[in-house]
Amino acid sequence: MTVKVEQEPALELPPKAEAEAGADEFSPPLSSGEEEEEDDEEDEDETDSEGSEGDDDGAGNGGAPPLRKGPWTPEEDKRLKDYVEAHGEGNWNQVQRNAGLNRCGKSCRLRWANHLRPDLKKGPFDAEEVDKIIKFHIMWGNKWAKMASHLPGRTDNEIKNYWNTRLKRHQRAGLPIYPEYLLSRVPDQEMNCHTPDDSRGKKRSNELPQEKVIGMDDLVGDFMVFQHLDYGKDPVVPTNPLKRHASTGDLSSTGDLSCVQMTGNTEQTFYSNDLNHVLTKSQSVPVGSAIASSYTLFDANPSTSGTIHKSMKTELPSFQNYDFSSGWLLQCPSAPHVEQHIDTFIQSPESISSQNTGLLGAIVNKVDVLDGPTESKRFFEMTVPPFGYNPVSQSGYPSSSVIGDCEAEAHPFAEIQASNSPSGGSSDAIFSFSKCYPNASFSDSGVPFSSLEASFLNDDSLLSKEQSYLYPEEPILSKEQPYLYPEELKHLTGQWLDSSPWKSVPGAYNKPDFPNKPDFPGQ
DNA sequence: AACATTAACAACCGCAAGTGG
DNA sequence: CCCACTTGCGGTTGTTAATGT
Numbered sequence: 001m002t003v004k005v006e007q008e009p010a011l012e013l014p015p016k017a018e019a020e021a022g023a024d025e026f027s028p029p030l031s032s033g034e035e036e037e038e039d040d041e042e043d044e045d046e047t048d049s050e051g052s053e054g055d056d057d058g059a060g061n062g063g064a065p066p067l068r069k070g071p072w073t074p075e076e077d078k079r080l081k082d083y084v085e086a087h088g089e090g091n092w093n094q095v096q097r098n099a100g101l102n103r104c105g106k107s108c109r110l111r112w113a114n115h116l117r118p119d120l121k122k123g124p125f126d127a128e129e130v131d132k133i134i135k136f137h138i139m140w141g142n143k144w145a146k147m148a149s150h151l152p153g154r155t156d157n158e159i160k161n162y163w164n165t166r167l168k169r170h171q172r173a174g175l176p177i178y179p180e181y182l183l184s185r186v187p188d189q190e191m192n193c194h195t196p197d198d199s200r201g202k203k204r205s206n207e208l209p210q211e212k213v214i215g216m217d218d219l220v221g222d223f224m225v226f227q228h229l230d231y232g233k234d235p236v237v238p239t240n241p242l243k244r245h246a247s248t249g250d251l252s253s254t255g256d257l258s259c260v261q262m263t264g265n266t267e268q269t270f271y272s273n274d275l276n277h278v279l280t281k282s283q284s285v286p287v288g289s290a291i292a293s294s295y296t297l298f299d300a301n302p303s304t305s306g307t308i309h310k311s312m313k314t315e316l317p318s319f320q321n322y323d324f325s326s327g328w329l330l331q332c333p334s335a336p337h338v339e340q341h342i343d344t345f346i347q348s349p350e351s352i353s354s355q356n357t358g359l360l361g362a363i364v365n366k367v368d369v370l371d372g373p374t375e376s377k378r379f380f381e382m383t384v385p386p387f388g389y390n391p392v393s394q395s396g397y398p399s400s401s402v403i404g405d406c407e408a409e410a411h412p413f414a415e416i417q418a419s420n421s422p423s424g425g426s427s428d429a430i431f432s433f434s435k436c437y438p439n440a441s442f443s444d445s446g447v448p449f450s451s452l453e454a455s456f457l458n459d460d461s462l463l464s465k466e467q468s469y470l471y472p473e474e475p476i477l478s479k480e481q482p483y484l485y486p487e488e489l490k491h492l493t494g495q496w497l498d499s500s501p502w503k504s505v506p507g508a509y510n511k512p513d514f515p516n517k518p519d520f521p522g523q
Numbered sequence: 524a525a526c527a528t529t530a531a532c533a534a535c536c537g538c539a540a541g542t543g544g
Numbered sequence: 545c546c547c548a549c550t551t552g553c554g555g556t557t558g559t560t561a562a563t564g565t
Contacts, residue, residue, distance in 0.1 A: 145553055165530055
């Protein structure tokens with residue numbers, strides 16, 4: 001391994017490293033007396049550095065002190081910054097050699113890119129950024145660099161860290177990873193559309209084979225289940241639940257997804273996310289969201305009518321590995337209590353023999369029943385507006401074919417196809433919405449859209465105008481059901497709700513101040 | 524107050540594409 | 545074409561501070 005490090009190591013080690021390294025290694029502290037160092041002498045080295053590095057930066061330094069690792073000191077930062085400002089970016093190994101830094105070029109690049117660049121925007125993500133991140137993730141999956149390129153001042157690492165933290169938090173709380181209000185707005189064209197810049201198409205070791213990791217055949221066959229619906233046990237969360245065809249997959253992100261396939265039955269009823277939508281129509285309809293919750297596959301294909309073939313909870317490398325094309329519909333319960341009901345129901349005998357016309361309907365209705373009278377109005381029906389539907393000014397949309405052709409394809413998510421119209425051949429798609437969200441009222445008018453949301457809606461670069469917006473009729477959150485987090489709840493209620501709702505979610509939301517809390521009308 | 528858990532952050536690691544000799 | 549090197553990306557791990565019990 002020959003770590004090559006030339007000249008003056010000169011830099012003092014970070015507090016910890018120093019003691020230890022100091023002994024054998026280079027670096028006489030640079031003066032400056034960087035205060036802190038003292039505190040702990042012993043520490044093992046974090047800089048253990050032993051030339052280890054080895055990796056790419058390769059460069060052996062023959063005899064020179066091993067390259068440093070670990071936290072950067074202010075002095076190192078200064079050297080790097082001065083050097084880059086004087087010579088420009090690039091050629092990072094030269095930076096290492098010429099800037100008097102005992103750091104590998106890669107480390108220098110990273111430090112510069114993530115911390116020293118002048119255009120970096122520090123501080124927590126604001127609500128708008130959060131929305132964008134979620135949306136980008138829906139569209140692209142774990143393309144951190146790509147996301148960063150669309151978030152000025154933010155780094156891929158920052159975004160990635162934020163996402164992973166958020167992911168964990170939501171998993172723990174049993175929340176959907178993708179808020180519906182965003183899922184329903186991501187145009188299909190945007191999904192995983194890789195721009196030339198990210199066309200490298202490399203496959204990483206942790207990525208799974210392009211063609212499917214788990215085929216539908218793998219998913220269909222076992223007898224149902226649902227016993228996995230346990231939010232406490234690290235539900236799997238897709239990194240990109242909506243991608244129709246596998247391309248890349250990350251093993252790190254996991255998620256739960258429920259899916260339903262229903263085809264060609266007259267009385268077919270379709271459900272989509274959160275049990276929110278029930279479609280009965282002979283058409284291909286874009287189905288809104290795929291929200292992480294639980295992998296559950298239903299197969300309502302006539303041939304297997306009404307039988308739940310398999311539900312799964314698998315550590316999916318990525319949702320991107322699933323092919324949900326052709327008739328597979330995503331169904332994602334968003335609230336634990338709903339899933340529990342489903343769980344209970346599914347494991348009951350009646351569920352097994354449920355009619356193919358309403359397997360999920362039965363399930364959902366059962367949920368409704370189980371929820372008791374207070375939630376008796378779980379469903380309502382509405383005509384699905386056409387893609388041009390604008391939630392803000394939804395005037396005059398033709399209630400016609402949502403379906404059929406390319407329009408359906410334009411939708412971000414899965415489309416489903418049925419053969420018949422149960423309700424008399426109208427081409428309108430009928431949806432029923434469940435009331436998973438007690439208390440968020442979304443009338444078509446008077447919805448207090450946030451400026452952020454408005455910007456989303458107006459951002460042509462991000463959103464397609466061809467999409468439908470569906471909102472739950474009923475409000476959602478109550479203090480008794482603290483299932484949503486501020487960023488989601490804000491969009492559902494139009495308000496920022498503080499602490500109380502999520503206090504009961506363990507570790508869910510410790511920060512009393514959600515960043516950049518905006519004002520909402522009527523608040 | 525002590526300990527445990529979680530979130531946020533920073534950095535490292537391995538891989539693969541790009542580039543030039 | 546091969547090879548070494550550089551660069552960039554995404555996954556993973558480690559550290560620390562905040563928070564909860």
